[in-house]
């Protein structure tokens with residue numbers, strides 16, 4: 810009986826996880842790797858809950874990434890992680906600096922951290938693959954500096970037009 814109860818609680822815990830992050834087995838592995846990277850590389854500015862570390866009512870290290878349209882859109886998210894982001898977002902500026910990670914992180918590592926962010930703290934979006942990160946990395950390889958939001962949005966639009 811005890812064994813049976815243990816089994817039921819394992820199944821219940823498993824299904825809770827699946828409800829928050831509707832990921833397959835391979836994606837869950839990616840999620841876990843991404844969580845580890847987040848907890849070492851992003852947490853200082855974005856906080857354990859993704860809301861951004863707040864210094865005082867007018868100053869924060871980084872924006873709240875939960876529910877952000879740049880997190881919901883995997884292509885924009887990938888471009889931010891590869892090159893970094895600068896300048897105000899929705900009229901607000903932040904103390905932290907969002908540097909690009911293209912030189913320090915692999916496609917798989919970036920896919921993992923995005924899969925984690927997109928499936929934690931209330932976010933629920935599909936996993937990101939290393940292949941799609943590799944494609945974006947190649948497409949924007951000539952850019953050297955962090956995006957402003959305006960440049961970021963324009964970069965996606967420009968490529969849409971050129972592939973029409």
Ligand code: HEC
Pocket residue numbers: 846847850851852853854855870871872873874877878879880886889894895896897898901902903904905906907908910922923926
């Ligand atoms: C040193 C501080 C710092 C670190 C470390 C950092 N970020 Fe950021 N992040 C920022 C700041 C500051 C911004 C906003 C930049 C701006 O104002 O243009 C930002 C912006 C973002 C955005 C865009 C949010 C939006 O709504 O547009 C995402 C997504 C993001 N970061 C994810 C990450 C992830 C994932 C990591 C770890 C791999 C990370 N950041 C590491 C400071 C940081």
